[in-house]
Amino acid sequence: QSFPCIRIVQPEEFSIGPHADVAYGHHPCSVNFYIPLTRIGGSSSLFLESRPGAEDWHAMEGSFGDAKHFSGAICLHWTTENKTSMSRASLDFRLLDGNMYHSLKCGGNLPGGQTDVYRKSPGYYSKCVKQVLEDGRIIWKRISPTSLTPPDFRMGFPWTVNSWDKFWRKVSSA
Numbered sequence: 001q002s003f004p005c006i007r008i009v010q011p012e013e014f015s016i017g018p019h020a021d022v023a024y025g026h027h028p029c030s031v032n033f034y035i036p037l038t039r040i041g042g043s044s045s046l047f048l049e050s051r052p053g054a055e056d057w058h059a060m061e062g063s064f065g066d067a068k069h070f071s072g073a074i075c076l077h078w079t080t081e082n083k084t085s086m087s088r089a090s091l092d093f094r095l096l097d098g099n100m101y102h103s104l105k106c107g108g109n110l111p112g113g114q115t116d117v118y119r120k121s122p123g124y125y126s127k128c129v130k131q132v133l134e135d136g137r138i139i140w141k142r143i144s145p146t147s148l149t150p151p152d153f154r155m156g157f158p159w160t161v162n163s164w165d166k167f168w169r170k171v172s173s174a
Contacts, residue, residue, distance in 0.1 A: 001093040002126045003151045004035075009044070009088045015079040020052070021072050021094070026118055029100040032072030037089040039063045044084040048077035096125060123149030 009015045022028050034046055045059040052074045060068050070077070072094070082088055118124040127144035142148075 001095070001124060002148055004091040004093040007088075007090045007092065009079065009082045011082050011085055011087065014081045018076045018078040020074050020076050022074060026073050026094065027096055027100070028073045030073045030094040030096045032070050032077075033093050033095065034060065034068045034070070035091045036060075036062050036066060036068075037064055037091065038086060040088060040090070042084070043080045044082050044086065044088045046077055046079055046090075048072070049075050051075065098127065101125070118154055123152065124154050 007015065021030065021032065038044075040046070040063070041059060041061045045061065047057045047059050048070055050056050050058070052071075055076070062068060126142045126148070128140045128142050131139050131141055133139060
């Protein structure tokens with residue numbers, strides 16, 4: 001995913017109900033990464049199941065910068081109403097192994113198929129390669145596209161805001 005999604009959930013706010021990302025058109029082989037920018041736990045957390053259909057809900061626990069990954073494309077995950085006194089802030093993004101990218105055709109025109117809206121047009125994913133530098137450090141280098149496509153609604157907040165005036169009026173009235 002070229003741009004991470006920023007999520008901010010204030011006290012008494014609800015974010016999203018149980019879902020697996022394939023329901024929103026994501027590739028079933030994508031892997032979700034979740035990076036809290038605040039302490040997470042209890043009602044200020046992301047809940048998920050350990051494997052598809054298990055429904056053995058557990059809360060992610062952690063603090064600033066703890067990178068977590070899970071199979072969000074096929075495992076249900078959700079958040080509760082934030083019952084803490086602190087806002088929860090996080091980044092999330094998806095990675096997809098290059099070999100898997102073309103393993104499935106966008107199936108919108110196939111019986112029982114679904115269009116992968118994230119591959120339908122360019123910009124959501126960037127192709128990167130792993131490089132080991134002479135000093136042993138590892139870097140990931142974007143090779144395609146060579147420049148980033150401007151972000152759009154598929155990246156989530158803040159790219160989903162249609163009217164910043166309306167957004168700021170809501171924030172200031174809260």
